[in-house]
Amino acid sequence: MSTTIKEEKVTASLLESTQVVIKEALGKLGYSEEVFELLKEPLRMLTVRIPIKMDDNSTKIFTGYRAQHNDAVGPTKGGIRFHPEVDEEEVKALSMWMSLKCGIVNLPYGGGKGGIICDPRQMSMGELERLSRGYVRAISQIVGPTKDIPAPDVYTNSQIMAWMMDEYSRIREHDSPGFITGKPLVLGGSHGREKATAQGVTICIEEAAKRKGIELKGARIIVQGFGNAGSFLAKFMHDAGAKVIGISDAYGAIYNPDGLDIDYLLDKRDSFGTVTTLFENKITNQELLEQDCDILVPAAISNQITNENAHLIKAQIVVEAANGPTTLEATKILTERNVLLVPDVLASSGGVTVSYFEWVQNNQGYYWEDEEVQRKLKELLVNSFNQIYDMAETRKVNMRLAAYMVGVRKMAEASIFRGWV
Numbered sequence: 001m002s003t004t005i006k007e008e009k010v011t012a013s014l015l016e017s018t019q020v021v022i023k024e025a026l027g028k029l030g031y032s033e034e035v036f037e038l039l040k041e042p043l044r045m046l047t048v049r050i051p052i053k054m055d056d057n058s059t060k061i062f063t064g065y066r067a068q069h070n071d072a073v074g075p076t077k078g079g080i081r082f083h084p085e086v087d088e089e090e091v092k093a094l095s096m097w098m099s100l101k102c103g104i105v106n107l108p109y110g111g112g113k114g115g116i117i118c119d120p121r122q123m124s125m126g127e128l129e130r131l132s133r134g135y136v137r138a139i140s141q142i143v144g145p146t147k148d149i150p151a152p153d154v155y156t157n158s159q160i161m162a163w164m165m166d167e168y169s170r171i172r173e174h175d176s177p178g179f180i181t182g183k184p185l186v187l188g189g190s191h192g193r194e195k196a197t198a199q200g201v202t203i204c205i206e207e208a209a210k211r212k213g214i215e216l217k218g219a220r221i222i223v224q225g226f227g228n229a230g231s232f233l234a235k236f237m238h239d240a241g242a243k244v245i246g247i248s249d250a251y252g253a254i255y256n257p258d259g260l261d262i263d264y265l266l267d268k269r270d271s272f273g274t275v276t277t278l279f280e281n282k283i284t285n286q287e288l289l290e291q292d293c294d295i296l297v298p299a300a301i302s303n304q305i306t307n308e309n310a311h312l313i314k315a316q317i318v319v320e321a322a323n324g325p326t327t328l329e330a331t332k333i334l335t336e337r338n339v340l341l342v343p344d345v346l347a348s349s350g351g352v353t354v355s356y357f358e359w360v361q362n363n364q365g366y367y368w369e370d371e372e373v374q375r376k377l378k379e380l381l382v383n384s385f386n387q388i389y390d391m392a393e394t395r396k397v398n399m400r401l402a403a404y405m406v407g408v409r410k411m412a413e414a415s416i417f418r419g420w421v
């Protein structure tokens with residue numbers, strides 16, 4: 001019972017704190033209160049109940065959501081999360097962050113996000129397939145290549161995207177690769193999508209390190225989370241000559257000041273990003289965040305750096321690969337302590353950027369080489385980083401507020417031009 005109350009409190013504050021920063025950003029840019037009223041919540045939120053036949057022949061009803069924040073700029077876009085702690089308020093906040101990411105990288109989208117309350121680690125492949133297909137049937141009226149385009153997020157992957165694409169194509173009675181991104185290459189996926197989030201984080205780390213005068217080669221890095229975002233990032237940092245001294249997953253953290261054997265860990269991790277269960281000598285996720293390092297990358301879940309531990313963070317640079325890992329109070333504390341915080345809506349925008357490239361390729365029916373994807377991604381993210389860093393300097397605001405100011409502008413302008421406010 002007490003866990004439920006705590007979870008509700010935490011997720012409600014994710015939405016509220018997003019609203020606080022959006023309001024401040026719009027105010028700084030001179031937009032009216034009506035614009036805030038429009039943008040403070042998603043335009044649409046669908047709740048669905050999905051009955052699934054389980055392997056033991058029982059029927060289980062799963063609850064899922066799809067939020068569409070604002071489609072003034074274009075169709076909405078954003079991932080689908082399969083996690084036991086998914087809830088409505090969190091999905092709303094996640095859809096709003098997607099709008100900001102698309103604004104920051106200047107993609108022709110608004111933000112969307114979906115989630116199902118479930119624990120895929122406890123489900124068979126058959127159950128997962130039926131749940132993925134059931135979710136698509138339940139939301140099919142409001143999604144589509146020109147309406148709302150889903151993608152992977154926590155505990156979903158290219159196989160789940162493939163089932164969902166197949167189900168949508170059957171409903172519409174024509175092949176619809178542009179309905180969803182993050183697909184396997186053979187089904188119209190893009191080169192580079194799997195590693196895109198980590199690639200974007202890497203670009204942000206490189207830029208932030210330059211600003212802080214830190215040499216990446218030899219820099220000590222801690223990464224919380226060893227899934228899609230965290231594990232690729234650990235590999236990229238290791239390959240760049242940095243020393244990855246700590247990583248974690250949902251079951252704990254491992255730490256070695258001399259550096260971890262990243263290739264071994266990558267080889268041993270499972271498809272849910274679990275690897276620490278193989279080790280006895282562990283520390284907790286919270287202890288990991290407080291270890292001495294140069295660069296800290298939260299790449300797992302929200303609300304990890306709070307007013308309780310922000311003053312204990314030793315890193316000079318914090319780059320948010322996860323959505324919402326740092327609370328507003330903690331953002332203030334880190335900024336006052338002169339830690340360079342690269343906010344989620346910028347740092348994790350590499351995923352949706354390459355998802356956009358995938359959708360463009362699906363629409364054209366013409367596919368790009370990996371190098372082209374890498375070049376275009378780098379160009380966009382370096383430009384976005386510079387824009388936000390300069391905004392923070394010239395307007396004397398923290399990096400999160402600067403990112404919201406850059407991210408919200410196009411959506412506000414498009415809503416005004418459409419005559420919505």
Ligand SMILES: NC(=O)C1=CN([C@@H]2O[C@H](COP(=O)(O)OP(=O)(O)OC[C@H]3O[C@@H](n4cnc5c(N)ncnc54)[C@H](O)[C@@H]3O)[C@@H](O)[C@H]2O)C=CC1
Pocket residue numbers: 152153154155156197224225226227228229230248249250251272273274285299300301302321322323348349351352
């Ligand atoms: N996959 C993508 O393209 C994108 C992901 N993100 C964000 O990055 C973060 C990680 O996502 P993915 O790597 O895709 O997920 P994933 O499902 O591949 O991996 C999740 C990782 O987080 C760990 N984890 C789960 N619960 C945890 C807990 N309570 N404490 C510590 N670790 C925990 C898991 O063990 C696993 O290592 C999420 O916040 C997600 O929203 C952001 C942008 C794009």
Ligand SMILES: O=C(O)CCC(=O)C(=O)O
Pocket residue numbers: 077078079080101149150151152153181323348349351352353355356
């Ligand atoms: O790739 C996408 O479209 C969305 C990725 C996502 O859900 C995120 O950036 O949080």
